[in-house]
Amino acid sequence: MRRPPKDVIQSTRIIGRRALVVGGLQLGVLGAIGFRLRDMQVEQADQYRMLAEENRISMRLLPPARGMIFDRNGIAIAANEQNYRVVMVREDAGDIEKVLARLTEIIDIPPDALTRAIEEMRRRAPFVPVTILERVSWDHVAQINLNTPVLPGVQAEVGLSRYYPMGEDMAHVVGYVGPVSDFDLSQIENPDPLLQIPRFEYGKTGAENRLETDLRGKGGTRRIEISAAGRIIRELDRQDGIAGKDVQLTIDARLQSYVQARLDGESASAVVIDLENGDLRAVVSSPSFDPNMFVRGISVADWQALMENKYRPLAAKAVQGTYPPGSTFKMVTLLAAMEAGVITAEDTVYCPGHADVGGTRFHCWKRGGHGNMNLHESMKQSCDVYYYDIAQRVGIDKMAEMARKLGLGVRHDLPLSAVATGIAPDRDWKTSVRGETWRIGDTVNASIGQGYVLTSPMQLAVMTARLATGHEITPRLIRLIDGVAQPGGIGPSLGLNENTLRRVRASMDAVCNHNRGTAYGSRILAEGRKMAGKTGTSQVRRITPEERAAGVIRNEDLPWERRDHALFVGYAPLDNPRYAVSVVVEHGGGGAAAAAPVARDILLQAQYGGPPPLTAYPANLREQIAAQQRRIADRIPAGTRSQSRA
Known part of the structure; x- marks a missing residue:
């Protein structure tokens, strides 16, 4: 029995619309694949070339500037000062004891600081930078930078450290900061990832402790290219953190x-x-x-x-x-x-x-x-x-x-x-x-x-x-x-x-x-x-x-x-x-x-x-x-x- 011409026309229209939809979807998928292939081959070619050459990209947390504390008249009573420090990343260093031995030939490192750093690296994740020595001179920074080829995983960097201009006069009010300890972490529910950074400064007593959350700020991140030898090649991207809040006390x-x-x-x-x-x-x-x-x-x-x-x-x-x-x-x-x-x-x-x-x-x-x-x-x-x-x-x-x-x-x-x-x-x-x-x-x-x-x-x-x-x-x-x-x-x-x-x-x-x-x-x-x-x-x-x-x-x-x-x-x-x-x-x-x-x-x-x-x-x-x-x-x-x- 022959179908009426009207039904045939309607069926043809439905089939045509479905074919268009399916074809459009296929074209979209192929287009997305093509765009992704172009992005990988053209836009991200350098990144994949680095990976192919055994370079890699690492993400690092950036500690924010700690909020300052002032007296009622604007006199700084807890400030920040520049601090040159030497850090090491265990997974980039390879044989950490061998690298540390080379480092001690370049700068003087107290034995207790070496022991503490080795213990810290063994306790922390391999990608976490561990501070070897703080408050090093600019001359030492220059020497480390000159010797980076033989110091894989070692980097001299500049950060901020707490300083109390009024010394003992404000000690019992402001308190002081110190490195985050395991005890500190045990007292905090869902600790901020910043606190996992070794030697990160954390309020221990006084207002520094009680206002820690306000003063700490929010961490930033940076992406860096690291060679197969563990040397930092360049910084690819940086998102700075949010500095901690400044606090003004009622104290004169x-x-x-x-x-x-x-x-x-x-x-x-x-x-x-x-x-x-x-x-x-x-x-x-x-x-x-x-x-x-x-x-x-x-x-x-x-x-x-x-x-x-x-x-x-x-x-x-x-x-x-x-x-x-x-x-x-x-x-x-x-x-x-x-x-x-x-x-x-x-x-x-x-x-x-x-x-x-x-x-x-x-x-x-x-x-x-x-x-x-x-x-x-x-x-x-x-x-x-x-x-x-x-x-x-x-x-x-x-x-x-x-x-x-x-x-x-x-x-x-x-x-x-x-x-x-x-x-x-x-x-x-x-x-x-x-x-x-x-x-x-x-x-x-x-x-x-x-x-x-x-x-x-x-x-x-x-x-x-x-x-x-x-x-x-x-x-x-x-x-x-x-x-x-x-x-x-x-x-x-x-x-x-x-x-x-x-x-x-x-x-x-x-x-x-x-x-x-x-x-x-x-x-x-x-x-x-x-x-x-x-x-x-x-x-x-x-x-x-x-x-x-x-x-x-x-x-x-x-x-x-x-x-x-x-x-x-x-x-x-x-x-x-x-x-x-x-x-x-x-x-x-x-x-x-x-x-x-x-x-x-x-x-x-x-x-x-x-x-x-x-x-x-x-x-x-x-x-x-x-x-x-x-x-x-x-x-x-x-x-x-x-x-x-x-």
Whole structure:
């Protein structure tokens, strides 16, 4: 049966369209093959010729420039410097020991550096460049380049290495970098491939560690042609990495250096807070160390010297150290009692020189006693018995609550190493931590900052800042990251009675500016610059009844490690507080003698923005202060800015 002409025409059209589609697809495939063949034979001919001649192409990671760290005024405190280094790639070198032997004939390489490099190459992938020696001279670079035919896999290259222009003055704040270790890698989930580069610089402590991700940047890549002999012929392609973000701290480098110099010779720490915004203007631990030693490779002798120093230069005492706060804690006890309504400002307590509580005698620092004491006099003269009494009325739980409100027993979130939490003990704390019942004697000890109470200098500075302002001051160390402002500053009101705060501040004023105040000898005379504060002395040993009966041994007659810690907290100026400070001098003796003068000098330096006039000091101190200013002057950096990355 014949098909209708209409059906035949329609079938022909369908077959034609399908033939066109199939033909088009075939033509496309043949075209793609032809294009690829042309690309391989013409465009990539040189590359395949290299491969045919046993040359090859290798991909290498390019470390980015590490972000720089500046102080609040733009002074560089962590910079980068050029570093010529010698590297080797194991798979290009062949017999690595033979090549290294040739290399040692050209440049001097310490035996330990050779051993480390060989071990590193055996642990790493064969294509990973391993640093043999860093900080080589340009002459050595030239010699290596001249001898490349007999040094397969060896290359002299230039990179950037960390440098700390201010040395020990910023060591505990900025920290330092060092080569990535296996331990570092074990602490990181999905580590950046950059961290696999041997001797890659990684933040170890301080802000360098806590801001590592921001400072590190993103790695780049380069393609290089390598001959069959392992020699680099040329660079074929390069994609530079993204430099790390620059960071600006709130620290004032000039004030930081002044405080470091002022504490020279002491095992001590100090913290300065700007009350307008919570910025940390200085965070100092003394003695310090040069962080550049760790970047360049610290010697065994230098390491032993640091470890054996009884003043513990590696410890960031300002944030890591915890100490009994002594009488600087009395403001906490006083505020807790006043806020609870268990005392008024006019209530008095008689001080005979001791208080008997629960069968134990607790002594006042003044053996003969102070007589009748009210709020104002008790703070001014630092009478212990007054606080023994009011602490029993208010109880430890309310004291601990007040301590935490003022920033004690609280870990402040700062990009520094091992920030301490301290202890603001209460009944639950002793039960859970020590498995013991709280006793009334524990409350009495805590009332004057002894017993279980432990605070850091950072916490004491925060406490003082909150007392001076009545607000929840949050300390801030990072001002800007890549130009973006970081949080911090003045929080909400603490919710404390303003009349109570005024009375506490007035009593702190009397401590420094009344002739019977414990810090009167460290007063400031300059109008509009005067300070208020509180001295503290915390015991580190138990005084036996026998010693007390015979006469307590003076601090200067004891071995250094058995002497009392000296403390002072304060703020200035009185009427419109701008700066708060805390000072702790380990085993310094009395707070009035050892810590208060340091705090006075720091607050004056901060207020004047440099050396204050001698008229700010009592006349009998001016000659001594002039000599001190001359001694310190050379330690203060110039106020110039440094914005260069290299």
